Amino acid sequence: MKKIEAIIKPFKLDEVREALHEIGVTGLTVTEVKGFGRQKGHTELYRGAEYVVDFLPKVKIELVIAASQVEAAIDAIIKVARTGKIGDGKIFVTSVEQVVRIRTGETDEAAI
Secondary structure, three states, rough: EEEEEEEHHHHHHHHHHHHHHOOOOOOEEEEEEEEOOOOEEEEEOOOOEEEEOOEEEEEEEEEEEEEHHHHHHHHHHHHHHHOOOOOEEEEHHHHHOOOOOOOOOOOOOOOH
């Protein structure tokens, strides 16, 4: 089993969710986050005053899936989240040793 964490632009969330649903991903967790990478924030004007926004709003999607689905999930996320501009985000893949569904006690792939 693998855990995929994808940091994407907020307006791409619905498209990514739909793309993952189409390949059979049944559940995911979404968190609103802030951060920066090479984008390094930007300057905005508010009521005539200029200020720097260091942390940009992003969305973090987390999903645990079977190892056989990882490549399809990564391809689906990249396909719909890519705008071609700086700040499109990143995808992290890590191994998951155990999953337990609290309600039923099911473990591992049966719990996904």
